[in-house]
Amino acid sequence: xxxxxxxxxxxxxxxxxxERDNxEHxxxEHxxxERDGSRRADPAESPPAALEIDGVSxxxxxxxxxxxxxxxxxxxxxxxxxxxxxxxxxxxKTTLIKCALGIVLPDAGSVRVFGTDVGDGRRxxxxxxxxxxxxxxxxxxxxxxxxxxxxxxxxxxxxPDSVASRHDxxxxxxxxxxxxxxxxxxxxxxxxxxxxxxxxxxxxAELVFLDEPTLGLDVESARxxxxxxxxxxxxxxxxxxxxxxxxTTIEAVCDRVVMMANxxxxxxxxVEALLGGADRDVVRVASPDLDDAVVAGLRERFEVVGxxxxxxxxxxxxxxxGDRLYDLTDALREAGVTPAAVRTLQPDLxxxxxxxxxxxxxxxxx
Amino acid sequence: xxxxxxxxxxxxxxxxGDHPAEDEPRPATYYHLARAVLYREYLxxxxxxxxxxxxxxxxxxxxxxxxxxxxxxxxxxxTDSIEGIVVGYFLWTLSVGAYSSVSNDIGSEVQWGTLxxxxxxPFGFAPVALLKGVAKVVRTFLTSAVIxxxxxxxxxxxxSLAPVTVVAVAGLAITSVLGLGFAAGGVTVLYKRIGNxxxxxxxxxxxxxSAPVFDLPWTRVLPLAHGSAMLQRAMxxxxxxxxxxxADLALLVAVAVGYLFGGYLxxxxxxxxxxxxxxxxxx
Numbered sequence: 001x002x003x004x005x006x007x008x009x010x011x012x013x014x015x016x017x018x019e020r021d022n023x024e025h026x027x028x029e030h031x032x033x034e035r036d037g038s039r040r041a042d043p044a045e046s047p048p049a050a051l052e053i054d055g056v057s058x059x060x061x062x063x064x065x066x067x068x069x070x071x072x073x074x075x076x077x078x079x080x081x082x083x084x085x086x087x088x089x090x091x092x093k094t095t096l097i098k099c100a101l102g103i104v105l106p107d108a109g110s111v112r113v114f115g116t117d118v119g120d121g122r123r124x125x126x127x128x129x130x131x132x133x134x135x136x137x138x139x140x141x142x143x144x145x146x147x148x149x150x151x152x153x154x155x156x157x158x159x160p161d162s163v164a165s166r167h168d169x170x171x172x173x174x175x176x177x178x179x180x181x182x183x184x185x186x187x188x189x190x191x192x193x194x195x196x197x198x199x200x201x202x203x204x205a206e207l208v209f210l211d212e213p214t215l216g217l218d219v220e221s222a223r224x225x226x227x228x229x230x231x232x233x234x235x236x237x238x239x240x241x242x243x244x245x246x247x248t249t250i251e252a253v254c255d256r257v258v259m260m261a262n263x264x265x266x267x268x269x270x271v272e273a274l275l276g277g278a279d280r281d282v283v284r285v286a287s288p289d290l291d292d293a294v295v296a297g298l299r300e301r302f303e304v305v306g307x308x309x310x311x312x313x314x315x316x317x318x319x320x321x322g323d324r325l326y327d328l329t330d331a332l333r334e335a336g337v338t339p340a341a342v343r344t345l346q347p348d349l350x351x352x353x354x355x356x357x358x359x360x361x362x363x364x365x366x
Numbered sequence: 367x368x369x370x371x372x373x374x375x376x377x378x379x380x381x382x383g384d385h386p387a388e389d390e391p392r393p394a395t396y397y398h399l400a401r402a403v404l405y406r407e408y409l410x411x412x413x414x415x416x417x418x419x420x421x422x423x424x425x426x427x428x429x430x431x432x433x434x435x436x437x438x439x440x441x442x443x444x445t446d447s448i449e450g451i452v453v454g455y456f457l458w459t460l461s462v463g464a465y466s467s468v469s470n471d472i473g474s475e476v477q478w479g480t481l482x483x484x485x486x487x488p489f490g491f492a493p494v495a496l497l498k499g500v501a502k503v504v505r506t507f508l509t510s511a512v513i514x515x516x517x518x519x520x521x522x523x524x525x526s527l528a529p530v531t532v533v534a535v536a537g538l539a540i541t542s543v544l545g546l547g548f549a550a551g552g553v554t555v556l557y558k559r560i561g562n563x564x565x566x567x568x569x570x571x572x573x574x575x576s577a578p579v580f581d582l583p584w585t586r587v588l589p590l591a592h593g594s595a596m597l598q599r600a601m602x603x604x605x606x607x608x609x610x611x612x613a614d615l616a617l618l619v620a621v622a623v624g625y626l627f628g629g630y631l632x633x634x635x636x637x638x639x640x641x642x643x644x645x646x647x648x649x
Contacts, residue, residue, distance in 0.1 A: 060644050069644070095644065101486045104644045126486040136479020142410050154394045154402035157488040162392035183413075204391050 048115030050207045050239040051077040056099050056109030058092075069095040070106070071263035077241060079206075082233045084254030085243040086349060092263040093243040094134060097209045100241075101131055113207060127157055130205035134212040134243075138196040141185035145176055145195050148184060149202040156203025163204065170198050174228055190221030194228070201232065207239045214249050226252045247349040257349065261357040274352045281321025282345040283328060288313040289337040297335055302328060313340050399489055400497055407501035418509050425459050425513050433521060448521050453601045454575050456514045457536060457594055461575070462568045463506030464540045465547040468499055472551025472633070473561050481555075482646060485637070495633070499544045499626075503537060526604035534607050535600050539593025541622035543571065545629025546589060552629075552636030555646065586617060589625050593618055 058070040070092045077083050085093045098104035100111050102118050102125075111118040116125040130152075132138055139148045149167045150160035160167075171177045174194045179187060184195050193213065200208055213229070214222035230253055233240050244250050250257055250271075257274055259267040267274060282305055295307045295316055302324070306317035320328040332339065394402075411418065432455070433448075472495070475481035484491040518525065546567070554561030577591035586592035596618060599605045607615075640646040 058644070098644070101482075103482050103485060103641060103646055105638075105641045123488050123490055127488045129486060130483070131486065133479050133482060136482070138479050138483060140406070140478070140480065142414060143406065147406070147409065151402050151406055152483070154398050155484060155487045155489055155494065157394050159392040159394045159398050160402070162390060166391075 049076045050079045050114060051100060052112040053100060054110045056106045056111065058095055058099055058104060058106050068263050070099060073265055075258060075265065077239060079239050080237050081256055082240045082254045084250035084257045085241060085260060086247065086250050086257055086353065087260035088245055091260040093260055094211055097211055097241065097243055101209060128206040130156060130200040130203060131209035132196050132200045132211065132213060134215060139184060139199045142183060144181050144183050146180045148195060148199045152199040153203040156205060158203045167202060170201055174198050190217050193217060193225060210240060210242045212244055213242065214246060229253045251349055259353055259356060266356045274349065275347050281319060282317050283320045283325060284315055284317045284343045284345055285332065285339050286311065286313050286315040286341040287337050287339050290314040290316055294335045294337060298331060301331055317345065396493065399493060403494055403497040404501050407498065411505055422509050422512050426516055429455055429517055449523055449525060449602045450598060452517045452521060452523050453525065453598050455517065456510055457539060457575055457597055458571055459510045459513050460506050460536055460540045461543045461571045461590060463509060464503055465543045465568055466565060467502040468544055468547030469550040469554065469564060471498060473554045476555050503540060525601045528606055531600045531607040535593060535597050538618045538622040539590055539597060542589035542625035545625035548629035549632035552633035555640045556636045587621060592621055
């Protein structure tokens with residue numbers, strides 16, 4: 001019985017404490033070796049990571065028209081962490097997730113889920129894993145919400161009667177309790193998406209892949225789903241891998257971001273570290289007193305990243321983080337510039353992505 | 367963590383009320399899996415009866431055209447062979463029901479992304495597919511029984527309807543078709559557009575059902591052919607299951623198991639190839 005394999009590794013209850021320990025490590029201990037994905041959990045010291053992808057490559061097609069969708073990717077996801085896969089369409093995010101799930105067989109490399117090699121015993125490896133894949137229904141629309149939860153709990157290896165109260169909590173939490181006995185086909189798109197998420201969590205999966213979970217949702221539904229994801233991750237101690245080209249989702253939900261472009265990982269760090277390293281502590285000052293001569297003077301002392309003389313009033317963008325802001329105000333006073341508006345320009349993941357790849361995450365990778 | 371530590375922590379949780387004792391997940395067995403799959407099929411059958419009723423109406427319409435049209439053209443000749451035609455048509459509706467429901471179902475599961483989810487579960491898709499097959503056969507028997515009853519009333523024909531014999535022989539006969547359904551489903555997973563063309567295969571079942579098994583004994587190893595001949599003897603001549611020669615029964619079982627297994631292998635190979643090519647669920 002496959003479920004017994006999960007129990008041998010330590011079932012859902014047994015793993016809670018170690019997961020939380022690990023999740024705390026995850027956000028704070030990203031050294032250089034971790035960032036390049038070479039971390040390896042030592043089984044003698046700590047339980048294995050939720051997901052270990054080692055040198056996975058996947059090429060589709062043959063000859064000149066072939067596409068290298070995933071190119072020698074190595075990635076470790078610790079238990080209890082929420083990792084975002086960010087990248088443009090065609091960057092290889094979905095293929096990487098499908099490789100991790102065994103839905104796509106990689107050409108090279110290995111995948112370990114909770115320490116079990118997928119190639120050795122796939123079914124045992126996936127006892128505690130489920131996924132919500134992009135563009136698919138993922139559940140049965142002709143069944144009711146609760147029937148879906150019971151069905152998918154069963155095929156995940158859990159007797160649905162034993163988790164009935166968990167299903168009630170899940171429905172409550174996702175605001176679906178009133179619709180529990182409604183066929184999924186009669187629900188709105190946002191609710192269908194939430195049912196899909198609920199059915200993924202119904203069997204007590206501990207490693208959950210969510211591929212573009214907010215795709216096609218309206219602003220309000222997407223916001224609700226993001227909030228639910230954050231809450232579920234915190235309360236249930238889930239390990240979540242979220243793939244998206246939407247930075248708002250990644251930034252709001254994830255504590256670590258893996259950026260992909262052209263099948264490769266181009267950055268892997270915490271959201272804070274990535275934003276901090278974006279080198280974009282930029283202050284935008286607008287004033288009618290700004291002209292070429294003033295800006296030339298500023299350039300001698302500061303890094304000026306932009307000047308718009310045609311703006312009303314003209315505006316200059318200067319790198320002036322921390323104490324340098326005082327220097328900037330002094331310099332402006334000396335030049336006789338009275339600011340009409342001062343604004344800090346917050347870097348976001350899009351800037352970071354642009355810095356690293358030269359491509360916007362919402363665009364096409366190839 | 368030791369068992370004692372785990373117990374202590376679970377105890378704390380129960381006291382906290384965060385995770386009540388009754389919420390402890392228990393592993394699902396194949397019994398639970400069978401219950402879940404069959405219950406789902408049952409729900410869809412009773413909740414959306416239009417599909418079943420539509421199938422019955424279309425089948426009866428074709429039979430009426432065949433019967434009344436044939437009587438106009440062939441007169442007494444058709445009336446003399448009407449028993450054989452009713453039995454053959456009954457088996458054909460069973461075969462079409464089993465074949466198309468399995469192959470279409472696989473196509474739908476791929477399209478919905480639910481086949482992928484089954485692949486990443488402890489049970490895999492194999493037992494689910496087989497249980498679905500059983501459910502489809504049961505469902506098809508129910509609808510075909512209605513068709514048979516109406517055919518008997520319309521034509522005034524009398525047939526031997528020993529339930530055990532009819533269900534066993536017809537059931538084993540269409541098990542081979544179930545295998546073809548799995549194979550067709552597998553091919554559809556790989557080559558999406560071919561799926562619709564494979565539906566035409568069901569008209570080939572007419573040839574298999576009326577295969578000349580006495581003149582060409584080798585045709586007995588084809589799907590349906592041997593089973594059809596046995597069903598004719600059972601329903602027209604009143605031969606009971608235990609009155610058939612053991613060799614006939616053995617061949618019936620062998621053909622059923624052989625095609626089912628072969629069909630499943632094709633399905634398994636096709637989904638594996640689809641995973642290699644990255645086209646599983648890629649609609």
